Amino acid sequence: MRGGLHRYSHWLRVSDNPLVQLRLFPLKALAMSDTPTPTARASGLPTVGVIYNPRSHRNKGQDLASDPAPHVFVAQPGARDQLPVALERFKQRGIDLLVINGGDGTVRDALTAGHAIFGEDWPAVAVLPKGKTNALTVDLDAPSEWSLQGAIDAFRDGRRIPRRPLSITPIAGEAPPMLGFxxxxxxxxxxxxxxxxxxxxxxxxxxxxxxxxxxxxxxxxxxxxxxxxxxxxxxxxxxxxxxxxxxxxxxxxxxxxxxxxxxxxxxxxxxxxxxxxxxxxxxxxxxxxxxxxxxxxxxxxxxxxxxxxxxxxxxxxxxxxxxxxxxxxxxxxDGEAYPGGKYGIAPGPEIEFVAPK
Known part of the structure; x- marks a missing residue:
């Protein structure tokens, strides 16, 4: 997530329909819970966390539309260092599906931030191809107009494609690994x-x-x-x-x-x-x-x-x-330059990516 991610300081309903309860939350405003959303569990619906990058090339906001969804939570971090906070809160919510709405760079940042949180036990991940480059979604055969509702449907009825991102770790120092493809x-x-x-x-x-x-x-x-x-x-x-x-x-x-x-x-x-x-x-x-x-x-x-x-x-x-x-x-x-040095490169954690049939 480069540069200009906008920060929301209030709750925002993205639809006038009161049944569509997709909300962009400030990181300080989401109440914590150690258990998944009860209504989602009772209905059998997946609990979904969305990382939304409004600066991605093809994001207009309309791609957040879905069926009535009290089990969907949308985070729009104001800066890259807020990603771990959002992902930690998603983990505490017990999400079944992480949707990354953005391009290759947004995917890289989300996976890197999530590595210390999810380790080897990631939820299923879906990527909505909204960036200037979307190499991962080419590999996953995700349609260019894929929507949030389509990703939720694919979680239930689509394919699961295992992939292991590259893990790039500086040899010197104690910097955490970066994940990308x-x-x-x-x-x-x-x-x-x-x-x-x-x-x-x-x-x-x-x-x-x-x-x-x-x-x-x-x-x-x-x-x-x-x-x-x-x-x-x-x-x-x-x-x-x-x-x-x-x-x-x-x-x-x-x-x-x-x-x-x-x-x-x-x-x-x-x-x-x-x-x-x-x-x-x-x-x-x-x-x-x-x-x-x-x-x-x-x-x-x-x-x-x-x-x-x-x-x-x-x-x-x-x-x-x-x-x-x-x-x-x-x-x-994944499109961003990093300084020279000595690095160890190996496959990272196996992640199940969701794709349509």
């Missing part, structure tokens, strides 16, 4: 910047991915050796508890990698397949150096067709249990 470094960091430019031009989701990819290929093909798209970032990648060095070709400066991408998602926007035929678990894709041989084959690579000779030419795809990343430059987690 797509980690990138090197040229990926510049790609996110170009993706923001694409957003300003009106391109979102899959179209923004396409704009960024085309720009990166053209810049790397025509750019000089000192072009940041071609230079990459200084990083060291070690795999597993033993810390085995991640494979590297003999091409380019051995201290640098041009691009790193890691994720636990199984499907990606625009139909790209950055990890080839690898789908399950934690996956890494790395380009050592942007040779023209790799860049000219990039359309094939993004469609999941990696020629065998590309390994020796500096393109690697691996499924791993965990890895450490020691990087000088910043890296990107």
């Amino acid at each position: 797509i980690l990138g470094a090197g040229a990926f960091t510049l790609g996110i910047s170009k993706g923001q430019d694409a957003h300003r031009l009106g391109a979102f989701n899959s179209l923004a991915v396409g704009v960024t990819t085309v720009w990166g290929v053209l810049t790397a093909l025509m750019g000089r050796a000192d072009n940041p798209w071609r230079r990459g970032s200084k990083m060291d990648i070690r795999v597993g508890e033993a810390g085995e060095p991640f494979p590297r070709s003999q091409i380019g400066d051995s201290a640098y990698r041009q691009l790193l991408l890691a994720s636990t998602l199984e499907r990606f926007p625009a139909g790209i397949m950055p990890f080839g035929k690898l789908t399950q678990g934690l996956k890494i894709a790395v380009i050592d150096h942007a040779t023209r041989s790799i860049l000219l084959r990039l359309p094939l690579i993004l469609r999941g067709k990696l020629p065998e000779e590309m390994e020796a030419k500096g393109m690697h795809q691996r499924a791993v249990e965990s890895f450490t990343l020691n990087i000088d430059d910043s890296f990107i987690l």
Whole structure:
């Protein structure tokens, strides 16, 4: 939840219909309870907590409409550090379903804040795709116009899709882990910047991915050796508890990698397949150096067709249990930059995501 989340200082009914009791509450105003809402339990309805980000690209407020719902509670935190308070109160309410209304960044912030609260025992989670980028909901096959009522219906009648977000933990210090689904470094960091430019031009989701990819290929093909798209970032990648060095070709400066991408998602926007035929678990894709041989084959690579000779030419795809990343430059987690340093990356808690049939 970046920057401008608005803070509500009063209770607000979002419908003139007195039966629709969806309410945006200030974090100090919700009375605490150690038990779930009795009316919800008696009716067999799920108790639902909603994290609502009004600054997400596609949020207009109308997506909060649902059937009569005294069992639905909506939190609109005024700042990122209020998320743990809202989630703790949801836990005390005994929620069965957590609905995250926003884009990838809102999902990242909610999962990160909730990790210390729910641990390995999360409620079911549904994501309403309201951001500029919604990669997780592409993987979950959630419709772009999915509503709160649709998510509640899917909790009862839809599919449950288990996913484990990445858990990124600083090696030094005592900072808690961050949870997210797509980690990138090197040229990926510049790609996110170009993706923001694409957003300003009106391109979102899959179209923004396409704009960024085309720009990166053209810049790397025509750019000089000192072009940041071609230079990459200084990083060291070690795999597993033993810390085995991640494979590297003999091409380019051995201290640098041009691009790193890691994720636990199984499907990606625009139909790209950055990890080839690898789908399950934690996956890494790395380009050592942007040779023209790799860049000219990039359309094939993004469609999941990696020629065998590309390994020796500096393109690697691996499924791993965990890895450490020691990087000088910043890296990107679900659209936001984080400072360089040494981090441990592994699959986080398994969460059941709700999706329509």
